[in-house]
Amino acid sequence: MDKLKETVMDWRLHLTVLAITILAELIGIVQIPIGIGSILLLPLLYAFVFGLIINPHVFKLAKGWIREREVQTASPLIVIAIMPFIAKFGTIIGPSINQIIDAGPALIMQELGNLGTIVIAFPVAVLVFRMGRESIGACFSVAREPNIAIIAEKYGLKSQEGTGVMGVYVVGTLFGTFTFAILASILATTGAFSIEALAMACGIGSGSMMAACSGALANAVPEMEEQILALAGASNVLTYATGLYLGIFVALPLTEKLYTLLGRKTDDTPMTGESK
Amino acid sequence: MTDITPENRSDGRDLDLGYHATVLAIVSLLVWVGQTIGPAKPLVPGLIALFILYLMTMVGLIITKYAPVRLPSVAWISLVGIILTLPWTPGSAWITDRVANADFLALATPCLAYAGLAIAKREMDVAKTSGWKIAVIAVLVMIGTYLGSAAIAEFFL
Structure with a gap:
């Protein structure tokens, strides 16, 4: 019960979030046209940035209002705060069930597209950046919680593989919403992919990234909003269900194999430290 | 996140x-x-x-x-x-x-x-010690999963 009391009593934290929410919603959605498309800035992105700006761990100057206590209390709240949003997505998927069944094969097969991390990021990590075994942890998946669990169990988080997965996890935590919002809004306006395909790709396995991604997409193509949200939500649920198994049985063994193939057997030049 | x-x-x-x-x-x-x-x-x-x-x-x-x-x-x-x-x-x-x-x-x-x-401090420490290479890799990882999924979905639609 101590945890409950402490959380509820931390009025400083909740008032701060209230102020941030009000400010972010007052600014609203901003659209910035760029050459090949347009970038959408969403209130949820401002909220994250405002949170960072007054976080003393990020900016030393911010010390004072937010203390260690608030940082500690805020951490477990993130998972809980996203839950009503997940419920809302369920209510978008339900009425669109027939469309989702129609998209069935594409929806299931695109889960394999998550192996794209190995295709695009792994060669750069090993061949260009000459990274050691941390490239395995960094590139075998999009590094969300289930993937961290896989690495933690197999190698331990203090291993080189662990450093890799944690590095991508943290960068994803910091910049994931931005990256996916920008990717989705640019690709939506270029017309290289159909909107349905882009919506399915938004199911990354993280509530907030899916929110940013599908939000940007729905704002770029407002007439397809319901369909976009339904497909993104369904794909995200599917990723929650399959991501762990894809990681254990396909992605990680494949990355290991590629690592040996690329001729770097044992490596004792971890990239951590040299980049100081 | x-x-x-x-x-x-x-x-x-x-x-x-x-x-x-x-x-x-x-x-x-x-x-x-x-x-x-x-x-x-x-x-x-x-x-x-x-x-x-x-x-x-x-x-x-x-x-x-x-x-x-x-x-x-x-x-x-x-x-x-x-x-x-x-x-x-x-x-x-x-x-x-x-x-x-x-x-x-x-x-x-x-x-x-x-x-x-x-x-928290821990996250900032990881970000600092892992450096810019891991940041570039992380962005490529995100682009990879997005393009990979979109391409396969496009093919099967």
């Missing part, structure tokens, strides 16, 4: 329902204020919509705690939302109409404010 440390996952038997119920009530109120200001959702219908989502979430959490099948809480919660709004579920049209007054983007705003505030 759904949570900061993997140990924070609120899945399983030891899930504290009272704690979750209280936090969810606070979050729902924050969303209520936000969605009234931003997307200008109506005040009272908005509160009803958020209350329905609150109930769905709690049902999902209760299932997470007691179901013999172990799934992450988010999977159960979305399943509750899906089943209650399927076309062949009695009363689903009523529920769908009511929850339409909850704005899906505004629902994520407070969560990300908490996320920004929760970045």
